[in-house]
Structure formats: structure tokens, C-alpha cells
Amino acid sequence: MAIRQGDLSNKQEELLTQQYRRAIGWNGKTLKEMRAEIDQITQETGHYAGLKELVLKEQDPIRFEKMFAKLRGGLVHARETAKRVAASPIVEQEGELCFTLYTPEGDSVVTSTGIIIHVGTMGAAIKYMVNHDYEVNPGIEPGDIFCNNDCQIGNVHPCDVHTIVPIFWAGEVVGWVGGVTHVIDTGATGPGSMTVGPVTRYDDGYQVACRKIGRNDTLLQDWVIESQRSVRTTKYWLLDERTRIAGCHMIRDLVLSLIAEEGVDAYKQFIREVIEEGRRGLINRIKAVTIPGKYRQVGFVDVPYRHSDVEVPPYAKVDTIMHAPSEITIHRNGQMELNFDGSSRWGWHSYNATTVSFTSGIWVMMTQTLIPNDRINDGAYFATKFQLPYGAWMNPDDIRTAHSYAWHFLVSAWSPLWRGLSRAYFSRGYLEEVNAGNANTSNWMQGGGYNQYNDIHAINSFEAAAEGTGAGAVKDGLDHAAAIWNPEGDMGDMEIWELAEPLVYLGRSIKPNTGGYGKYRGGCGYETLRMVWGSRDWTMFFMGNGYITSDCGLMGGYPAASGYRFEAHGTDLKERFEKQLPFPRGGDPNPAEHKYEQCLEAKVVKRDKQTITTEAIFEDYDLYLNYLRGGPGFGDPLERRPEDIEKDLNGGYVLPEYAEKVYGAVFTVDNRGKYHVDPEKTEQARQAIRKERLQRGRPTREWMAEERGRIERKEASLPVRHMYATSFEITEKFLTEFRAFWNLPETWNLSEDELEMPTFGSGHKKSHAR
């Protein structure tokens, strides 16, 4: 079923007399009036849309469930079908797409699987259109197609492109459907979807601000031409757009057929009730699996922009650390409050985030833990209170901010919440739900130029969709398995990546020692060694954490390993291949050994901790190591079972030296190279390590007195001081608590002015973004 013919003809006529047209909301209201009403009544009653009782659900629960199941099944089906339209491996292989159904006011009702961070971002775009009188100009008509990827309106980063379609029934908007895909390129200053280099919004690439791009289910020709001329990967863009439209239209048909079966009144009641049900569902789940109280945790990530391999404007040449302290308060009524006071300021880099990406994206994580079911909608949002300090990196007070890789810190800022909730699960005995945290989901291998088919091209390897996961309280984390932002992700097939990228695989291996050590270890990451082949005018760059490990372990487990980079330029590989000489292959298991360099001559080799770089020229036969990180560990490593250490050694998950030093393992190697751990000798070695701990450990308060002295003297590296200065500036409470903890005088402070770094933008705050 297509859209209603009656609706189409009716609206076509009215196009001529738009100013006299009746409103398209329910019962003669405008959508803007409906939005205001919903907000008001929800706030007044504490129930979504004022629904104190779920009449439809209570009177006819089977019908309610049938309606939900049809919609949810239909959305998942639409996603699975539509993604086959795409050619981009990001969408087709990795599943980086999602569809969501919304109320006329833009609240999400049901969502598909996939990148469900967008459950709220597309809703924000719809709300923007509703609140900005799109109903009057440019008009909202049956058959219209809208597009948005503007971060400050409602997006995570510009590469997540939304297609939004209204659904009409008898002249009224009964809802919207939104589809999003992660496109490979957005025409930013550098190639790749999450490029490094943008420091302002104006470098972030092509941004489409809630624009009408189609009428009568057909894309407008000027839109197609303009968008094709604005990005590097034109074919992928085109097919991604067809994917989104196909999915949206499938879902629109589904909704209309459901209304035909159930009646429009029942449908209207259902979409209200299912959101209120979602709100109640979260509260019930919180009471069922957590403990009321306060949970505190923190995440950090490095922004090392003073390095010569980061080419940005002078005001952005700042080494700093992004900071996200979080406090979860679970109230006795089951409401959850998430407070991020103390977060650091936004910066001239592309890792800023908008509030909606933050509040919406949290659910991509929560569906993997707190609400592991299909009832994901704005109900959970209405059940949660957020405090995001204004001016911080996730709530910028300046519209100029860049966002192309907002995920650099979103992942690491949310992950501690999972760790906090895990303390609750642990206390309740739901040990199966405990997770020590997540990997920093990098490296992002990106670049572009002319590819092996002589097309202008950009790449963004989604091998990063398979990182090591955090350890649990009953088992190790999964090795090279998943990413927090897309629970269904995988690493993709090498053969497909080789078709999509002018890069030959010289290896794909487990990366030992990358999962955090522990009684249960974090999942290990992996690494792929790529050789540039068949390209012209080709550039690439690195994106990930290096100087910092962004997530902690839990209850005695260590954090995952941090990152490093390896790249080689001007190599002798061509000659080595011709002469059949040894060449770098496989992994780089112990980076200290410089294994690749032992069978390679190169003009330039870069092996260091600078894991954020901007575009560097890569010629054929140059090398790039793509290292995907591990997850954090759980529990004291000295409690790891000897048989598990043996498996780690034989599987290549830990280097022998560290099995000995960290786990206290005593082992032998047989003549086939197989490791055997001796449990008794291991226990003796562990006793010795415990004694050593008691000797080297100092009472915490004694150490605090020394650390206080360093703070008083302001002894810390520049990035550390910069981080604190920006956090203190934004949140007075954080400064007060900091002073109180360290017993510092009330006059003690640290401001950006004291630091030898540019402070451009720090003192000029205007609320353009609002």
C-alpha cells in the first residue's frame, strides 16, 4: 500500500492556497500546538501524555502486543531488507543503519535494531521542524521527504544522514518515520566519515539542516545534483539514500496497513501508551536489578593536537584531555538521574557532542544492559533526568563546534555508567550482567584519494566494530567481538574491505595483552597490517586513544592497553616481493620488539603514541597498522585460574613475560611450543607478589599528603592542567569539591590564562547554539 490517494490529491490542491490550509495535526491543531501540549501535560502529571492508566494495554493486552510486534517486526524487517540496497560496506556489512517510528510531535515509538543512538536524534530533527513551523513553510505534505544531518539540530556527527518521511492518514499526520545510515564521506576537510582535522562546524562537511528534498515520493533533482557534488563517495551516498528511503516507505506502508486493520483511534492510543509503558518499564527494571544510591565514575580521553602530525589552525594546537565524571543517582522511587558536572569544556577539535546525541545515545548502551529488550522508545528518556553542564564538550555554548568524531569521547564517557550499574548488579547477585566497561572503539583507519578503480574515493574502515569487550564477573570479555555503538557489529570480511579499499591485507591477528588483566580478563583486540596498493593521490590518518586508556577496570581488574601507531613510508617491499625476501606479515604482538622493521627498509617509520593524526600522503607499498583495542578486566589478576592463563598463552592472548609478572604464572614450554602452567608453583609465586604489594603499598592518606603538595605547586603536565582548568571554569561545584577533597585553601584555583596554550574561544561565550 502506498500513501492514501485521497491525502495526496487533497494536499496537492491546497498547495495553491497554503496560507488558508487547515492544520495537519490532530483535531485541527498544528503540530507545534501538539508538541507544546504533550510537553506540558507530561510535566504536569509525571506520565507521558498524562496517561495515568494504559487503557488499551490493560483492556486488550493481546491486541496491544500484536500491534507492538507488528511494528517492531516490520521495522527490523525494513532494516534488514533496505540495507541490501546499499553498496557501502559500512551499511551492508556492518549494519550501520536504523529506522525509528515517531509520534506526530517527534517522540519515538518503536525502533529497529542497529545504531539506535538515533532513536532520539531523528526525533530532535522532527521536533525542530515542528517547532520551526515547517507546517507552514516549506509545508509538510504526504509524499514529502526530508533530510537532516546537522549536529546542532539533532545529530551525533554529520556522517549519520537522516531521511525523514511524514505519515498521513485522512489529512492528519499520524507519525513520522526516520531512517539513518552512516555514510562513508560527507565532504569534510579530510576524507572519511569521521575525519580528523575539522576544528569548527564549517570544516565538518556537508550539513543539511532539516531540508525538504523530495515531493510525491520522488527526490528533487536540485537536491540530487547538489548532494552528489558535495561528497567524495557519490555512488555510496546515492545508494545509502535509496536504502533510507526504501526502509522509510516500507515502514510507512506498514503503519498505514496497521491503521486500516486496527482503526486510527486505536493507533493513536497505542503510540501514546507504548511510550508511557517504556517510561514505566525502565523504572520497574531499575527496581528489579539495581540498588538505590549513588554511583560515581569517570572517563578520560586524550586530544594531543600539539604534535607536528596534526595539521590544524594555530588556535587548535592544544594538548588536552577530555573529562567526563559521572554520578548516577538511583532514587528510591526508581528514577535515574545522570549528572556530568565537572566535565571539561568543548574544544577546537571534532570530538564535541550535542546534548541530544548524549541523551539519546546512552540508550544504545543501556539496551545492552539495563533494558535488554525491544521496547526502546522515548519512554526511557522521560524516566531519566540528565544534568549536562552548559559549555562542556557534550553541551557546547558555541555553535561553531565540530563534531565529526563525537564518538571519540561519547564511548568513553558512557562506558563508566555501565561500570557503575555493574556495581549494583553485583550487589543484587545478578553477576551475569556485570561488565567492567568497554574498549575505546578505535583505531579508525580513514583516508581517501583515487582508489584502485581510479574513482575519487574515501574510506572508513569499520573493522572497529569488533573490539574486545569488557570482562564480566563470571567470564572473560569477548575477544575482537563488538562495539558499544552497534551491538550487532562485526569486523567484516577482508575480501570485502579489499574491494572497498586500495589496501591489501598482510595480516589480521589477535593483539595480545590488549584486554585488561583480571580474574576475568577483558576481551583482546586485534590488528590488521595493510599495504597501500593501486591508489593515486592517496592520504590516510589515525584516530584513537594513545596517551590515555579511556576506561577503567572493575573491582581489581586492570584497564585495557592504550593505543600506538605504526606506519611506514618509502618501503622496499616491491623489491622484497620480486626477490621473494621476507616481508612484514601478521601481527605486531610485542610492539617493543619492532618486528616489522626487522624485515623492512623504509625511508620513514612512525612507531609512537601519537594515535591522532591528520592526512598524510601514502604511496603504493606503504604500510599502515590498524590496531583495534581491547576491553577492561574484572577482579584481581592473581585470582585468574591457571588453566585460563594456559589458554591465554597458547592462544596468543598474553605474552609469556606478562603472564609471569601480572598473573604470577609459573609455566614450562614443551617441545611443540605448548605452554603448561604449574598451579602449585603459581600459587607460591602469587604469595610472593602479595607480600611485595604489602611492601610497596602505602596508606592512601599518606600518599594523599604528597599528592596535595604537587597540586599546591601545580606540578602536572600541561594537558592535565588544561583539563582541570576547563572543568573548574564550567562547574563551580567540581572546583569546590576538588578543593575540599585535597584540603586546599579557598583561594586555590587554576585557570586557562595561567597555561602556556591558546585559549581562543574560551572567553567568548554566546548562546548561538541555543
Add this chain to the structure above:
Amino acid sequence: MPNYDRATIEELIDGTIDFFKLKEMLSSFKDPGRFDTYVSILQDRVPWDDKILLPYGLHLYIVLKRDGRRVIKCDCGHEFCESHENWKLHALIYVRDTEEKMAEIYPKYLAPDPQWQVIREYYCPQCATQLEVENVTPWYPVIHDFEPDIDAFYEEWLQRPVPSY
């Protein structure tokens, strides 16, 4: 609602539970009786008699003393502090703040740079178990991870009084 026997929860605590049983546990609704079974098992396992009010972390418990105080206690018997305090301030700390100290646990290039981030290990002063690890920037206040509201938990969520002697 599922209900698991004591042996299954013991297997869960010991990490010996069968993978498929664990998978089913993850996918099913939660068993409301878990907390009581769990605390009962832990109470039987600890070598002391104080009543466990709440398991607080691996090896750590909030227990009720005979005099009514609520105390954070290690399963080795060491008592850190009262339950509203931060036990880490009463622990032993070891800070990895140099490249050499980092190199003891990570190969070169895989450790954080101590100029940017340090690793703090907190040990029990009695049994030397590593109870928590923080990787934070220098100067970071010692994090008070968890302040449970035990009264609200028992009285309002479990709808029964907080255990007493």
C-alpha cells in the same frame, strides 16, 4: 519468573556455570529471589559472623556489627571503615606514575603515558588483594565509587526491614 537453585547460583559465583545456562540466565527475566540466595551463600562462605547487609564488591561487604554500626569489610576479615565512607582512603595504594612502573604490566607502547594518566592500585592491608584499580589523571580525587541507600533498598524495594540481630 525463573527461579534458580542454590547450586546454580554457586556455580555463577564461582564462574563455573555452563555457558548455555548462563546464556539462558542472561536472556530470561530476572529471578526476584536471587538476592537472598546470593547473600545466603556468601554468608556461609565468609570466615566471620557479622551479618552481610549488602555485597559491596568482589571480596567486600557492608556488614552489620553487633553495636549497630555498618562497616565495609573484606572477606579476609579486615574492616576498612563505616559504610558511608570511602574505603579506598583506608586501603594501601600503589601508584604507577613512571614509565618503568607501567612497563611492569604493559609492553612498551601499550601503556598510558604517565604524564597524562596514572594507574592507582588499591590493596587490602591484610590479605593484599587488589580490590580496585583507577586509571585517572594525576591530582584526581580518590573516587568514592558507591554509596548504596541500604534503608531504601530493604524497606521500599524489598519491602521488609533492614536485617538486624
